[in-house]
Every structure is written in C-alpha cells, then in structure tokens.
Amino acid sequence: MTTRSSPHSHRAVVGAAVALLGGLLLSMAPLSATAAPLTAASAVEAPASASVRSATIDPASATESIGVWVRLDSNKAAVAGVKVTVTGSGGFSSDVVSGADGKVTVGLPGAGDYTVKLDETSVPAGDGVPRAGTNPRTVTVAANSTGVPAYFLLTTATGGSSTSAPGSTTSPGSSSSDASSGPSLFDLLVPRLASGLIFGLLLALACIGVSLIYGTTGLNNFAHGELVTFGGLMGWVLAGPLGLPGPIAVIGALVLGGVMGYVQDLGLWRPLRKKGVALIPLMIVSVGLSLALRYTFQVIFGPGTLVAPNDTSAAVNWGPVHLRSSDLIGAIVCIVLLLLVAFVLLRTRIGKATRAVSDNKALAAASGINVERVIRLVWIGGGALAGIAGALIGYYQTIRWDTGASILLLIFAAVTLGGLGTAFGALVGSIIIGLFIEVSTIWLPANLKFVAALVVLIIILLIRPQGILGKRDRIG
Amino acid sequence: MSDQSATTDVNVNVNDAKQIYIGDVGPGVKKRDPILIADSVTRTFGGNTAVNVEHVEIPRNMITALIGPNGAGKTTFFNLLTGFDKPNSGNWTYDGQKLAGVPAFKVARRGMVRTFQLTKSLALLSVMENMRLGATKQKGENIFRAMLPFLWRDQEKANTAKAMELLGRFKLDTKKDDYAASLSGGQRKLLEMARALMSDPDLVMLDEPMAGVNPALTQSLLGHILGLKDQGMTVLFVEHDMHMVQTIADWVIVMAEGKIVAEGYPSVVMQDQAVIDAYLGAHHDVDLGTLTGQLAVAEDIDPHLVEELREEVSADPELAEELAEEQNRTEQ
C-alpha cells in the first residue's frame, strides 16, 4: 500500500482483516464441537472416563457439577484411573475415576458444600499423593455452577511445594512437559516464553482500551478490569450454559463488550464529562464502579472458577511447547485484532481523529473533529477489545468474578511500561509483562510472579518514567 | 543595525538617564550592569528547537520586555531560566552566580521569582493564605517546628502585616478572607504578583501579566510594574500588547524561532524591519494575544499536527477567537 491510500482501499483492508478474523474464529468451531462443554465431556467420552457411578447424575444435564482433574505436580501430566469420591448432604455419594485426560465431571443434585476425596491407593505407583492439605477437600458449589474445580496435583515430594497464588493464573495448556528426567533450562524456558507471549497478547487487547481511554479523556479507568471480566463471563455464558460454539461465544463477548463500553459511556462517563467532573474524582468513580460491578458479578456468577468448555488436549507439540488449539487460535486472533487496531489508528480517518484528540482535545475540536463521537467510539472499541480479551482469557485459563480485577494492575503496568496514552506502547508493555511473569516462575515462587511484574513497573518509573515509547515531555 | 542612540533618546524612559548597553546595539549586546547573563541556552522538543539563545543579558533595575511571535520560545526560555524546565545545553548566571541546573525552588530563594502565563492562584486557599505562602524563611514551614506554634507565631504576625500592606497596594485587602477561587481573572493576576513580592525578590519575571486582565485593571497593573522598578527591582516580562511594551519597557528583546533576533529601545525595535517581519509577518491579521495560549499548549505535541492546526487557525480569525474563548473557559 502506498502512503496515501484511498479510503476505499482502507475499507478493503479492514474488510479483509475482518474476514480473516471470522475465518479464524470459525476454524475453532470443529475443535470446540469435538471438545464440547467440560460438563458434557465425560458423557461424550464416557468409555474413557469409565465412571463408576453409585448415584449417577448425568453431568451433561445437571445444573451443578464438580470438575475433577488429577495431574502430576512436577510436570502437570494427566493421571488417569484415579478413583475419586464426592459426597454431599442428603446422603449423596458418587464414585468416579479420572479419564485419560485426568479429568472427570461429577453431576450434582444441587448447590451446597461437597467433600471431594481422592483415593490415594488408586494412584498409579510412583505418582505420589495429593499435595498436603488438599485431600480430602470441601468444594462450595453455587447454584448453576458447572465444572466447579476440584483439581488435585500429585507430588512425591514430602513438602515445600509451592502453593498457587490467589487469583491463580495457571495455564493448563502450556506447561505440560513429558520430560521425565530433570528439565533443562531450555525445557523450562521455552514453554514459559510461549505462554508468556500468548498471555502478553491477551493483555495487550485489554490494554488498548485503557490506553485509548486515558489518551482521549485523561481517565485512568480502574473499572476496566470489569470490562474484561464481563467479556469472559459473557463468553462463558454463551459457550457453557447456552451451549453455543466457541467462536460464536468469543464474537458474542466482543459485541457485548462493545455494548457494555457504550452503555457505560452513555450512562455514566458522558454525563460526568458534561458535568465537568475533574479527573481525579472520575478516577475514584471508576474505583467505585469497579467494586460495585465486580461484586455484582460475584452475586450472579458465584465465587467459584468457571471453565469455558474447551478441548484440553495438546494440538501442537513443538519440542517442550504444548499448546491447545484454542491457545494458538486465541493468539492468532489477538495478533489479527492488534494489527487491525494499528491499521485503524494509523490509516483511517477515525483513527487519526482519535490520535488528534489524544494529542490535544481543544485543538482537535477546533479543527472540526467531533470529540464526543471519538470518545464514544473509543469506549465501544475499548470495551469490545476488553470483552474479547476476557473471553479468550476464559479459554486460555479460567474465568472468575474477579479475573479482570486481578489483571488490572498488570494492565496498568503494561500501559505504563509502554508509555501512558500510547497504543503501541501498550502492546510492547503487555508482551514484556506477559513474558516476564511467566519466565520469572522459573526462579520465583508462583505467587510472586505478579510481584515481579509490579517491581519492574516501579523500576521502569524510576529509570524512564515516560515508559518505553512515551515522549519525555509528556510526564509533566 | 547601526547606532541609533541619537534618535532613541526621546524614547528612553525619562528615569533612565544612563545608557543601558555597551557597544553596538544588536542581539546579545552587552549591558552596562547586567543582572542575568545567559549563554548558548538550547532546548529541543522532539526534533524541534524551541530555544536557541546564544547570548543575552538582562539589565539591572530596568523593565525589560521579551516579545516575539507565537512559538518563538519565550515561555520556554522563561521556564529554563527559572528551573521549571531543563535545557539541552547552556549556562546562565544570576548576580554573578551560576544558576543553570539549580532547581526551581532554589532559584526563587535566590531572589528570582516568576509568575505564570496561566495564573496559578491557589484556589482553595484564602487570599491571605496565598500571600503568607509567598513569604520566605518561615520557621513554621518545618514540620517539627510547625507543631509548636509559639516558635512561629511572631513571624506569622509580621508576615500578615506585610501581606496586608501589599494587598492594600494591590487593592485586594477587602478580599483577604475570600478563597482565591472567587477572584476575577485580573484580580488573580494581581494576587499572583503580590504573592511573588512577599519574598522581596530582586528580579521579577512576569509571564504575560496582562493576558486576560480587563482594561480597567490594566492601568493599575502597569503602575504596579513601574512601581517595582522604583523599589529597586528588575523586571523581565513576556507580553504581546505592544501598547504596554511601549508604555513601560526600558528595553525590548525580540525572540523568533527560539533565537534572539533583535534588541533595543522600544520605539526603535518596533520600527526594525527584521522585527516586523519576524513578529508580524505571518499573523498580521490575527490578534496575537489570543493565540499565544493555544500555541504554548501545542508546543510539545506532534509537530506535524501543530503545523496543520496552526495553519488552519491562522487562516481563520474567527476560529482563533473561539479558541481563545475555549482557553479562557478551561482556565477558569
């Protein structure tokens, strides 16, 4: 393309990109069709699961279920054939055996507290026992929660294994390794680079909204994490309870995220802008909104982890890197979307207007740009990107009522790292943060991986407060 | 420029019997008694050179006007001299002491105080508190002594009396208990100037003291500035109002594109063709005062965008006026 391309060719490029994106998402369809919801997985794969049900409730039709997953702590390899007993009030008891993927889903008669006990004698020799304090355990199942996790990690070590961080971001697809001997640094590093890169790309999608909203309105939106959570939850609702194919759920999250962004701007931020509320109070309003939304999600969706139905087998095996197809497609979707955003910002009229507003609102308004319209579009776009980021995070990891809030600081760190208000800085910052938190787990306990990222943020502010791509004069 | 002293004598302010400069008049001319001397001061934003001053001297106990077209780098130069911005290179001395690299608050403590183009009155402090804040060497500003009022009460009384005297002079004494936010734009300008005087400065640097001041107050402001000189202070100010420059300035320094392009007595400089070209050439149809604020804001943003907008604005005086109104609104 030449430097002065016509609007017509712009449209063509956007169209092509959208088509490509749609194609990619559709390519997920067959995958998730075979995968089916986790709740249905055991029904589909009934022979593999070889369930011994004393009180069988079909997990595919049950409105509440527990998802058991037995793996080795050392390399996260699945352990099949382990007997697990789930007991609950009213004499409910169900014995199940983990399938080839280490998983089995238990249908439940209703919400409540259930005890999940792993029969340690049924574990294959040499695979060890569940980590101390995790067996048996009580799982609280809220109404309409399917696949509430009861994951067991088997360890032969006698103690001192790390516990997972609060708001754990375990990445099931990326860290399995079949190395039976002591892993080399290469084997440790490469899978983490892969998962870090994917997480960084997901983070970047969520960051763009923060960066653009900050750029155009000056607002540091502390409720942006809730846009991500909202997208993730909507994706889960569409794919899980409503049983729609994965791609539709992801696109649905994109659309609903955009709607959420639009509604927020229309119902809250625009009136406040008109009222002339200053930036710091606006920031505090966003804090209040974040609290209110986050806990509303908890009321509606319960405090547990929600698992989007997915095929968990590794589709790609490159040396020590094992990725599920959804990881790969998610990453590609991210890249396409990011390129699309870059294109829109650099080449289209609305993109140029957005950058002009970011640079100087009064000047942009004076040169005939409808600032309110730009801000509205930024909210819609930012919300949509956050929404799809949430849905993809739901596939990549799991989704919870506070998923967005737990990565909000990573988003801020990424945006600050790249330079507040610069969209491309946000991308660079996200990738760095994504890689950093994953790679740091080689040397640091898992719960310190966020800490590592936040320490980097503070160090960057010390050395180069304008961020990597920011201009020096902007920091005032 | 050749020797113009024969024709300038009539234009020299009557108070200045002695000649200000030594040698030939021209950019960077030596002064008989300079208070501030700056050498090769440069500041770039991105790739654009905002300030590139080779040599300039500010005469002591005179009123010097710094003029120039928009984007000439006057405010940036002000910021550099007062430590509010860091130069890429350059040196300057104040009263013979090196001042480059000294932080802004220390610059002020040495007796060189400034005001701002966009008035910085402290809105939620009362007028009197604003004034008291201007006083230097306050014992009670140390956090430990602050807890023991008897240590600073006397000094506070003295400062209050001094503030009352200044407020009286600036006709703000009746407002002393009001929040600064309740003052008009012009009154805030006055307050800012009065507050700066609380520190008994030697050099007062005023960044557009007349911008946004209504005509009724202009005359008294002019009087106050002349009064500063009578009290032995040196004044350096940035201004666009040529009438004001003609009325009170003893000396005029003209900046364009970051450089000093001319210096001289007011009436002489105004007739200099180079000045007329540099200053009025591009924008002779636009009221210069209204645009400054905009372009000062625009100075540090994308140069391409600025250029585009500047063209648009200069092509349309109405737009320029709108912008100025917008600016005033955001200011208040």
Place this chain on the structure above:
Amino acid sequence: MDFTFIPLAFGQLLSPQTIGFALAALGLAVHFGFGGLLNFGQAGFMSVGGYFFAITAVKFGFPFWLSLVAAIIGAVIFAFILGIPTLRLRADYLSIVTIAAAEIVRYTVQTPQIAPFTGGSDGINGSSAAFDALNPIPPGRYGIAPLLYSASDLWIIICGWGAVLVLGLLVWQLMRSPWGRVIKGIREDEDAVRSLGKNVYAYKMQALILGGVLGALGAVVAIIPTSLQPENFGTQTTFFLFTIILLGGATTVLGPIIGSIIFWVVLSLSDGILSILVTNHIVPLSTVQQGPIRFIIVGVALMLLVIFRPQGILGKKRETYFSV
C-alpha cells in the same frame, strides 16, 4: 427475627476496627485531602505497619513500645520506597505505583518460603500479648448486653480512641501551621508553590510519611484485638478508606473519624438487615450471595458521594475538595 444486630451495629461506634480505619483514613486525608497525593495504596502502609508490629512482637518478643516504633519505622521506609520514584511524577503515576506496591506487599508476605517469618496466608496471631500485659483494667465483663467488653477489649478501645484524639489534634495543628499551608498549596498547584521557593518534593515526602505512619498505627489498633490477616490489606481496604474520607469530608480532620464511624455502623446495619431478609427469604439471595452485597453498597456509595456530594455529608459546599 433476631434484631440483636442493631445494638451490635452501634457497637461499631467504638470498635477497634472503626478506630483503625479512622486513623488510616486520617492518614489518607493527609495524603489526598490536604496534600493532593493520590495514594491508592494506603492498605500497603497498613500492611507494612501491621507486619512490622506483629513480627517484632511475636517472633522477636519486642516490648509493646518497641514494636510500635518498629511499625512506624516500617511505614517510613515504605514511604521512602514509594515516594522517591513517584513524587516527581504526575498524580496518576503515584496512584498506580502505590496500589501496585500495596499488592506487592500482600503477595510477598504470603510467600511460603518466608512463611515461618510472616505466617504465610494465615497471618500472625497473638501480637497483642505485650500490649495486654500493660492493661491496668481488672478482668471482667463491662457494658450492657449484647455489647459486652472484656478488659482487653476495653483497654484497646480506650488506648485507640486516645490515639485518635492525640493524632487528630496533631494533624489539626499541623494543618493550620505554615507547614500545612505549603501542603495545601501543593494540592492546589505545585508549580506555584515551587515558584515561591518551597521544596515541593520534600514536603510531599513528609506528607507521605506522616499519612503512612497514621495508616500503620491504624493497622496496629485494628489487629491487636484480632489477628493479622494479609487478605485484610487488599485494594478494597484502600477503597473503603476513600469512601470513609469522602463520606466525612476529605479536607477536614474530623471528617475521616466521623466517616469511619458512619461507615462501619451503616455497613454493619446493612449486613444485619440483609441477613434477616435472606434468612427469611424476603430477597431471592442465598447466604453465599449475601457476602458481596456490602462491597456493592460501598462501591455505589463511593460513586454517588464523588458525583453528588464530594464535600462529604457533613462538609460545606464551598469546601469541596474537587474544585475544578
């Protein structure tokens, strides 16, 4: 229906939790209300203070006063670590760094490797032993049912409110001194204050330290009757504090104290009412869903306060902090 929650809610008037939040909110008012420092990590100051106090008391057996000094030193160190990189930057940078730092503290103390020292995610119990040893009140029950206080309850309540009184007066005196004038000037426009020859950076650092120490002392009061739990110092604690100072008025000394009382009484009352509604099936919520409601209430209250009554429910309109 069980209405004992009503007197219990009014028990919050005096509770150590209210005192702790009042002190921490006073600290936040010094930062934000008076100094304009957008500290989103006051919970971090509380956490650091709490850990320095509890670790020195329980693991090293320090006497009470020494532990208290340790808590103050901890807050001062934390303020330096936060302030040095950020106080030269814009307000929003400070907000992000402070919230990040508070989270760093919360994650770090839960690291299993240092659990013998910090108690991991279980926190630290029994830090009040040295404090209780100083208790002159004879053992027994004091008060009217259902509000009954043990001697150690009473001891911490008396000492806590004493501390609120002394520290409140201290802040009040500081804010009407020339020092306070500089701090308030910085809130309005730090360049203007700089142009008047004040070392803005040093003043901001002093304000950060003062407010942080108040936060640390608040944490000490709050943990003495219970135990130190790392999860109590998450970001929501900071946002509770913001709600409190906005409730009472951010630019006053009395505001944070009254705000804390109102906050905890109202929250406790609403918990009680909700509990009755839920157990009697008047609202269609389960007991699991009941927990998050208080956070929703706080979130909505925070938004409404900022939008409609930024001067606080007691403040006068013209004292509104958000002037612009």
